[in-house]
Structure formats: C-alpha cells, structure tokens
Amino acid sequence: MTAGHSSPKICALATQGLSSGDGSRLRALVGDLDVVFIGVTRGSFGRRLLLTPWSVIRQVRRASPDLVLMEGTGISGGMPLIVMRLLFGIPYVFSTGDAIGPYLASRWRALALPGSIYERVLCRLAGGVIGWTPYLTGRAISLGAPRAMTAPGWIPQQPLEERQQDRERVRAELNIPAETLVIGIVGTLVWSKRYSYCYGLEIVKAVRRSARQDVLALVIGTGSGRPVLEDEAGPELGERVRLIGPVPREEVPAYLAAMDIGSLPQSVDQVGGFRYATKLAEYVAAGLPVVTGQIAASYDLDTGWIWRIPGDAPWDATYLNGLVTMIEGVTSEELDEKRRAIIEQPPDSDQRGDGPRVSRFLLDVIAREHIHESQN
Secondary structure, three states: OOOOOOOOOEEEEEOOOOOOHHHHHHHHHHOOOOEEEOOOOOOOHHHHHHHHHHHHHHHHHHHOOOEEEEEOOOHHHHHHHHHHHHHHOOOEEEEEOOOHHHHHHHHOHHHHHHHHHHHHHHHHHOOEEEEOOHHHHHHHHHOOOOOEEEOOOOOOOOOHHHHHHHHHHHHHHHOOOOOOEEEEEEOOOOOEOOOOEOOOHHHHHHHHHOOOOOEEEEEEEOOOOHHHHHHHHHHHEOOOEEEEEOOOHHHHHHHHHOOOEEEEOOOOOOOHHHOOOHHHHHHHHOOOOEEEOOOHHHHHOOOOOEEEOOOOOOOOHHHHHHHHHHHHHOOHHHHHHHHHHHHHOOOOOOOOOHHHHHHHHHHHHHHHHHHHHHHO
16 A cells, blocks of 8 residues: 555445345455445436436545445446546446346347446446456456456355254245255246246246156245246145245245255356356355256356256256256255265355455555556
8 A cells, every 4th residue: 555545445335225135245345444335226227327326426425435346236336436437536346246248138138239338348447346256257357357356255154953943944834844855946036028937937847847746846035927937836836836925034044944955047148157146155055955057157166066957048948858857866865965065065165254355455456546646
C-alpha cells in the first residue's frame, strides 16, 4: 500500500440485496475488513433499473471509497459501477457465479449482443474479478480483467450426527419410509418456455418412468413451473412425487439431509458449463451425493461422490434416459460408497476461509490503483 492508504475504505453491495444469499456471500467475502455496505433498491424490474443505479451512485459518492466490491452482476448494480469508474475513477471488483453474456442470452435472445458487450466492459474496467469457479475466473481474464481470483463459497459440512437427526425428523414428518430412495432438489421453479423446463422436472419425469416403487422425487421450492410439475406427477403426486413448496432457509439443510441424492441439473454449454451453482455447495455441506451432467465440475470435483450422466441438458431426452437408468441401478451399497467419498474427501473447500484471501486480493487491487494514480 502507498502512504496514506494503510486503512483503505471499501464499499460493498449485493445486487440481490444484503438479506439475500448474495448478501450472505458478500459478508463472507469481506471477512474482517471494515466496509460500508450499500443498500440496493428492490422491487419490480423497472424500479430496479431506474432507481437502483442512482441510489448506488449517491451512496458510493457520499462514502468516497478507495474501492467498491459488488456481489452479483445485475445491470442495476454493474452499470453505476461502470459509470463511476469512467467519470470519477472509482475502482471496483465484482464477484460472479455466471457467464453474464450467455446467461442473459439464455433468458432473452435479444440480449445476446448487449449482454456480451456488458460483460466485456464490466470485466475490462474492473480492478479485479472474483469467480465462483476457476472457469469463470479464466473467462474474466480472457475478457480483459487485469486481476482475478477464485472463491467457490463452499459451506462447512454439518456434523454427521446432526444430519442423521434431521434426516429422521423430516422423513417422519413427510411419512417417507427409511428404506425409500429419495432424489431431490431445492430451488426456484421458474418455468422456461424456451426450453420447456424448470428445476425438478427431470427427477419427476425420471421417477414416473422408473419401475422402482421404492424411489421418490422430493422438490423443495415454488414458482411458475410448479403447476407443470403437478401435471407431470399425475397420480403419483403426493406418493412417489412430493412437491413441498418453499421452506424457511434455516430448514433447507434438514430437507437435504432427508434426501439420498441431490439433482444438479446443469446444461453443458456456456451457461451451465461455467457454474458450480449454489445448490452444489449446499449438497456438499449436507454430505449429499450428486447426479449431474457432463459439465467440467463433474470431472474436476469428483472424488467418487458424483453420478455423471450423458446428455447436453436436463431437458434433453438423452439426459432423462440416463437419469432413469441411474435410478434403476443404484444400490444401497453404492450410496454408502458415495456418501463416504464426500465425507472423507470433500472437494477443495474453503475450510481455510475465503475472507483472508479475498481481503488480500482487494488490498492488492487498491494498491495497484494507487500506483497507477501516482504514475499519472
């Protein structure tokens, strides 16, 4: 650090708000750093687009920080950072869990080009980028980020005894026999007209097609896709298919403990291929083996706890057929092996804590900015 900057001032914001999962990750990233948290206006898309940027700019300008850290990549947060960088020279770092351009294009085709431009500009003007995965970190560097690091955001595993107690309690509440094979997912059930898909559809279909009567699909969450899942479940709704709806965040680990296999439906493309997904961290913390597609993470993180099935996406017929085959063939012995693999050999986790690593990264970015200022 240069003289006069031994105690840098950092502003931090989460595009989904400080009370969201992004907000929790943001607090974990800053660790013991003394930061000023910036409030983000929530509400309708139009409200966020019109009000949030001005609110962010006002709050940051008032704080006059050495650096702004943003968790998330929403335009309502990213655009004001770009503007402040260009007009006032305020450096920023952002943390991302998605390939921004491909993700926006997957939601709305018309956003393919503007989304790609936005991602490139956001990376090039950033002081640094924190990727949730090493793939996103490499992408950021390729798009022009001058500094980058990876902070996956793993959650410490729950004690085995606690997981077992939760498993027995939730299964009793849901009237699920101890010997039943439960494959499940937790997530927002947003229906995609483009892909005719929402989270959970793959396991509902697979269980319905399976000849096994001791298998059950457990879907936690709600959204526009729930009516479709209900229709797909048919006469199995409430029997081999359980749609629980949303549960309190603090209860999610208990419901995961009641499962035997966690579904991680990711497309093998520039959206799913770059992700670990928040669900993966939750599955690992619950000691839950995972079934997913042939994404990079399924090879890089696998120490024996992942079922990897073919297919380009969870809405792909090949994927569904592979999921049915896996369900039909899995044994209790194989499940035990998978559980031991994830308990004994968890993936390269952040038990050491991301806070200190991220703190060093942010301080290095600030130091680099001050050096450039002095040279100019």
